[in-house]
Amino acid sequence: MGRSTFSQRLNSVIRDNNIRQVDLCKKTGIGKSAMSQYLSGAFAPKQQNLHALATALDVSEAWLMGYDVPRERPSAGRVSGSDAETFYFTAPDDSMENAHIPKGSRVLIQESNAPGQGQIVCFSANGAPLRLRRFHRKNGLILLSAASSNPDSLDPLIFSGEDLADGSLDIRGVAVEIVIKL
Numbered sequence: 001m002g003r004s005t006f007s008q009r010l011n012s013v014i015r016d017n018n019i020r021q022v023d024l025c026k027k028t029g030i031g032k033s034a035m036s037q038y039l040s041g042a043f044a045p046k047q048q049n050l051h052a053l054a055t056a057l058d059v060s061e062a063w064l065m066g067y068d069v070p071r072e073r074p075s076a077g078r079v080s081g082s083d084a085e086t087f088y089f090t091a092p093d094d095s096m097e098n099a100h101i102p103k104g105s106r107v108l109i110q111e112s113n114a115p116g117q118g119q120i121v122c123f124s125a126n127g128a129p130l131r132l133r134r135f136h137r138k139n140g141l142i143l144l145s146a147a148s149s150n151p152d153s154l155d156p157l158i159f160s161g162e163d164l165a166d167g168s169l170d171i172r173g174v175a176v177e178i179v180i181k182l
Helices: 003-016 021-028 032-040 047-057 161-165
Strands: 086-090 106-111 120-125 131-138 141-145 157-160 169-179
Touching: 003 032, 003 047, 021 032, 021 047, 032 047, 086 169, 106 120, 131 169, 141 161, 157 161, 161 169
Parallel strands: none
Antiparallel strands: 086 106, 106 169, 120 131, 120 169, 131 141, 141 157
16 A cells, blocks of 8 residues: 555545544544544554544545545445445455455455456466455466565466466456455
């Protein structure tokens, strides 16, 4: 999450909703000093405060973090303004922790078989259990990479377009929201 993108989006939603900083502090339980640092871009919040801010402002955590997803908080079942089905998936490991998705987080997945570059996808390969990875297409190949604090621990998974066509690679959808238990 880029601090400047987070700060810009936080300032934007506060301005759009005509919310005073002091009122947001009361609503979220976040101290005035921390809130000032978030608004200035000096620091980005940890998961607990990110969730509190997104909930209080009724925006998606992923949007607030700078991801290219809808601003509004999706509801389970359908994403607002979309006919695509959604479902919740529990992150089975810490492979996406640097994307702010720790093990055990519930991730709202919007069904899609055409993810964009860099989006986080929920997928299964060769019938294995569902997992999360960042999607990239390069030179006709599909690369699915982890976002772990130890980048050497998980090499990117590489697939061809044929793997997608024959069902060896099954992309279920893209992550649109993260719910983290505190």
